[in-house]
Amino acid sequence: MIKDTSKQDSVVKSRTLSWKKAVGVIAICGTLAITAQVISVADNTGRSFERDALQFATVSRGDFVRDILASGRIVAANAPQVYSPEAGFVDLLVKAGDTVDAGDVIARVVSPALTNELKQQQAELARLQDGLAREQLEVRRETLTLNRSLELAKVTLDAAERENRRAQLSIKKNLISQIDLEEAVDDLARAKLNYRHAQQEVALGKDTLAFELAAASNLVERQQLVVDELQRKVNALEINAPVSGLVGNLMVQTKAAVVAQQALMTLVDLSAYEAQLQVPESYANELGLGMQVVLKVGASELYGKLSAISPEVSNREVTARVRFEHSDIDGIRQNQRLSARILLDQKENVVKVRRGSFMNAGGSVVYRIQGEVATRMDIRTGASSVNEVEILDGLSPGDQIIVSNYEQFENAPLVQLR
Incomplete structure (x- = not known):
């Protein structure tokens, strides 16, 4: 008969943990908790990156200048081209790179056709001038003839008036017959008529002579204009520099045949x-x-x-x-x-941030930094410039965002920063 189980029990001595072992256990538990938290964040973000490999910018408020970048070069504001005034053969008196002053002769065009035409027109002008001089002499001669006929008619009229007065006195004294008186009266009337006609003929003759002289003079003036124009063209065959500067490109070779208005060179x-x-x-x-x-x-x-x-x-x-x-x-x-x-464009008091590679994603998504984590969020941008981007919605002044390229984040909702 078994009375109890006392025979089966054995006394076990209890062992208390030392304080050093307790601290070690607590440290291990803390490490495990922190590791669990990091693992939890890593599970949510899916990505972890070094801070030094990223670029950051802080959202601010201020004036925004919208601008664009362009490239270019310095050019001369005035770089005229020199053209040949006539067809002919050109002699270039300068070389590319030479320095010239305004008014210097830089080229000369030899135009035999233009020179020959000028000589022909000058000869025609001399002929017309001789004709004008001859016409002037003829006018003087004709004027003299007309004046002489008028003066002769005046002498005849004076003689007829004198005979008429003598006849009037003689008829009163019965020294002449009535027929002689009437004859004297007729002579006076004839002399008056001849004198009147002579006056009209002289006036008409002088007008005719003046017209012919003016016509000859107009021919000379017209021909003079032709000669002057040809002379101007011949003078223009010596081409002067329109500006002071350098000779640029030569577009023809010296002694080359050129046509009218052909480009010869460029001046800078x-x-x-x-x-x-x-x-x-x-x-x-x-x-x-x-x-x-x-x-x-x-x-x-x-x-x-x-x-x-x-x-x-x-x-x-x-x-x-x-x-x-x-x-x-x-x-x-x-x-x-x-x-x-x-x-x-320029705007005042706008929310803005420094422009970065994040704009390659369209500028509608950013990663805003909160402690050690960057959160993906949607924003709305406005105007953009070379250095800055206008923020219309989603961010506030003081927010810090990642402005480097987002391709490496692969659209992760959270990014861990180390």
Whole structure:
């Protein structure tokens, strides 16, 4: 008979944990908790990145300048071409790169046809001038004849009046017959008629002579104009430099045959420069004359305004000209390359952030930083410039976002930052 189980029990001594072992257990538990938290975040984000490999920017509020970038080069504001005035053979008196002053003879065109025509017209002018001189002598002769006939008619009239007075006195004293008196009266009437006709003939003759003289004079004047025009053309065969500067490209060789209005060379006026920009065609409709432009030439920063915009597109670009605000600019050269910022618009008191590669995703998504985690969120952007982007909705001033490329995040909702 078994009374109890006391025979089966054995006494076991209890062992208390030391305080060092207790601290170790607690540390292990804390590490496991932190590891579990990190693992939990990593599970939610799916991605973990070093901070040094990313770029960050802080959203701010202030003035926003909308601009675009363009490249271009320095060009001469005045680079005229020189043309041949007539057909002939050209003698070039300068070479490419020579310095010339305004008015210097830079080329000469030999035109035998024009020179021969000038000589022919000069000979015709001399013939007409001789004809005019002859006509002037004839006018003097005819005028003398007309005056003599008028004076003879006047003498005849005076004699007839004198005979008429004598006949009137004689008839009163019965010294002549009635027939002699009537004859004297008829002679007087005839003399008056002849004198009146002589006056009219002299007036008509002088008008005729004046007309013929004027006609001859007009022929001479007309021919003189022809000669003057040909002389001007011959003088223009010596081509003068229209501006002071450098000889650019030579478009013909010396002694070459040229036609009228054929380009001979280009001159470059070094006293005034402009900038020629190539602007992407997507901004063509936003460009306007007078817009401010900031140009970077080497280490210098210059300012100007749009002065001309090409109406056509070439190679998906629009050509624009910029006139410098100051003419006394040193250190720039023809065809020197430059970059430019064209200021399209300016806004005040807007929310903005520095532009970055995140805009490659369309500018509708950003990763906002909250502690060690960056959260993916939707935003709405407005105007963009070279350096900044306008934020319309989704972010507030003071928010910090990642502005580097988002492709590596693979659309993860959360990104762990280390």
